[in-house]
Amino acid sequence: xxxxxxxxxxxxxSAPYWDGAKDGRLMIQRCNATGQTFLYSRQLVSGVVESExxxxxxxxxxxxxxxxVARRPAGAAFQGDCPYVIVSVELEEGARVxxxxxxxxxxxxxxxxxxxxxxxxxxxxxxxxxxRRVA
Amino acid sequence: MSRQPVIxxxxxxxxxxxxxxxxxxxxxxxxxxCANEALAEAGLTMADVDxxxxxxxxxxxxxxxxxxxxxxxxxxxxFPKWLDGTNVGGSAFVLHAGHAYEMIKAGVCDTVLxxxxxMQKSQSARSLGGRPALFSNQWDxxxxxxxxxxxxxxxxxRHAHVYGSTRETLAEIAVATRAWAGLNPKAAxxxxxxxxxxxxxxxxxxxxxxxxxxxxxxxxxxxxxxxEERARDLKQKPVxxxxxxESASHVNINYMPNMAHLEVAExxxxxxxxxxxxxPKDMDMAMLYDSFTITVLLTMEALGLCGLGEGKDFVKxxxxxxxxxxxxxxxxxxxxxxxPGMYGIFLLIEATRQLRGECGARQxxxxxxxxxxxxxxxxxxxxxxxxxxxxx
Numbered sequence: 087x088x089x090x091x092x093x094x095x096x097x098x099x100s101a102p103y104w105d106g107a108k109d110g111r112l113m114i115q116r117c118n119a120t121g122q123t124f125l126y127s128r129q130l131v132s133g134v135v136e137s138e139x140x141x142x143x144x145x146x147x148x149x150x151x152x153x154x155v156a157r158r159p160a161g162a163a164f165q166g167d168c169p170y171v172i173v174s175v176e177l178e179e180g181a182r183v184x185x186x187x188x189x190x191x192x193x194x195x196x197x198x199x200x201x202x203x204x205x206x207x208x209x210x211x212x213x214x215x216x217x218r219r220v221a
Numbered sequence: 222m223s224r225q226p227v228i229x230x231x232x233x234x235x236x237x238x239x240x241x242x243x244x245x246x247x248x249x250x251x252x253x254x255c256a257n258e259a260l261a262e263a264g265l266t267m268a269d270v271d272x273x274x275x276x277x278x279x280x281x282x283x284x285x286x287x288x289x290x291x292x293x294x295x296x297x298x299x300f301p302k303w304l305d306g307t308n309v310g311g312s313a314f315v316l317h318a319g320h321a322y323e324m325i326k327a328g329v330c331d332t333v334l335x336x337x338x339x340m341q342k343s344q345s346a347r348s349l350g351g352r353p354a355l356f357s358n359q360w361d362x363x364x365x366x367x368x369x370x371x372x373x374x375x376x377x378x379r380h381a382h383v384y385g386s387t388r389e390t391l392a393e394i395a396v397a398t399r400a401w402a403g404l405n406p407k408a409a410x411x412x413x414x415x416x417x418x419x420x421x422x423x424x425x426x427x428x429x430x431x432x433x434x435x436x437x438x439x440x441x442x443x444x445x446x447x448x449e450e451r452a453r454d455l456k457q458k459p460v461x462x463x464x465x466x467e468s469a470s471h472v473n474i475n476y477m478p479n480m481a482h483l484e485v486a487e488x489x490x491x492x493x494x495x496x497x498x499x500x501p502k503d504m505d506m507a508m509l510y511d512s513f514t515i516t517v518l519l520t521m522e523a524l525g526l527c528g529l530g531e532g533k534d535f536v537k538x539x540x541x542x543x544x545x546x547x548x549x550x551x552x553x554x555x556x557x558x559x560x561p562g563m564y565g566i567f568l569l570i571e572a573t574r575q576l577r578g579e580c581g582a583r584q585x586x587x588x589x590x591x592x593x594x595x596x597x598x599x600x601x602x603x604x605x606x607x608x609x610x611x612x613x
Contacts, residue, residue: 094359154374155427164365184475
């Protein structure tokens with residue numbers, strides 16, 4: 087069955103993120119001048135004029151910075167998933183990543199819970215880094 | 222003589238059937254009618270207008286991509302001296318008022334028309350789905366974040382975690398706003414509502430339920446600004462624009478620097494207060510963009526109406542409702558009066574009417590100073606103006 091949800095319009099700035107996911111690696115960017123890590127893959131870090139940015143592989147571990155449980159879907163493609171959880175994960179490295187939390191128990195999700203990345207190969211072309219809670 | 226900028230005319234489009242535009246109107250005629258009504262109450266005509274500021278989502282792709290040009294043509298404005306089509310979301314019109322302030326004060330133009338119209342309810346156009354997952358949207362859309370509600374829900378959960386606000390806190394705002402709407406004959410929803418009604422409403426994106434979310438309606442409005450000197454010959458008691466500010470920080474909620482603190486509003490309001498020479502404690506009322514209940518909670522804290530994290534006490538026990546200590550969103554807000562997609566112009570319209578003292582049943586007492594703050598996108602941009610009926 088083909089994947090019918092929105093797929094990223096991959097651009098030169100985001101390609102390393104999605105390519106890395108296909109290889110089972112969670113990629114984020116780091117500014118070597120400040121040490122700040124970040125996504126999405128913009129080229130400028132606030133306050134740094136000549137920013138020197140490189141892609142690094144993140145540990146994949148972090149905590150839930152915030153979340154919501156969608157009781158109504160973001161369009162028909164997500165209808166069958168309700169209720170589903172969208173999380174903003176603060177990685178150990180500092181960057182925040184938005185994705186889904188894989189869980190059967192959305193009512194128990196809370197800010198601060200520890201999570202780790204899992205890679206969901208939804209099609210030949212697309213692997214989505216998602217997160218699950220760890221004990 | 223004084224080029225102090227003032228508001229001299231306002232108008233909001235009538236609707237019926239829970240916020241539908243009247244039969245026979247469309248998105249341009251609605252704006253024309255609002256413009257003419259606002260000019261007429263001032264004692265002006267379209268021939269006086271030499272500055273135009275507009276924003277909207279209509280006519281795109283197509284002629285709506287250049288709305289200042291199209292409305293200049295449609296309204297028969299002769300070679301305006303200043304145009305502004307800045308679209309930073311629903312905050313745009315408050316930002317336009319700030320820009321108009323500077324242009325009028327500098328003598329670039331004398332009489333500015335700020336305009337908005339939307340037929341999103343009649344045309345069922347409020348669908349933010351189906352857009353390509355471009356740029357920073359690649360993450361949100363792939364994850365299925367309902368937009369914009371899901372973004373605001375994430376801010377609400379973060380605020381609750383950091384400051385202890387609750388669903389009851391948010392419900393206080395929805396109930397108070399509905400009570401004001403009950404006093405506004407133009408409001409789409411006027412029936413009284415209780416805290417339990419809000420808590421038991423259909424869940425949308427936790428922690429937000431149906432009544433935490435703004436309406437989807439048609440609607441339009443107009444604001445006319447000119448100089449204090451010109452206003453002496455006009456029909457309305459002028460409302461002074463004393464200060465303004467604006468800012469922005471992100472497009473996607475994940476890149477909001479701190480989801481529990483609306484820093485764009487803090488930055489924009491500080492500049493507005495400083496320019497006005499009046500601070501939050503001087504304000505008699507506030508018109509705060511209420512796309513969602515959480516928007517109001519974040520905004521009142523960022524504007525200094527209370528301290529960070531103190532919003533839950535500020536709104537408790539219906540303090541912002543009719544008869545309460547601090548009137549807020551006295552037209553019934555985007556939550557209960559109307560929300561045509563970009564609501565900011567209605568903040569200016571209602572504050573002006575309150576400062577003139579013409580609001581009848583919903584007149585919030587003797588109002589001297591009012592602060593309006595518009596929010597655009599998903600807590601992305603902010604614009605503030607401080608209004609008063611006296612310069613002294």
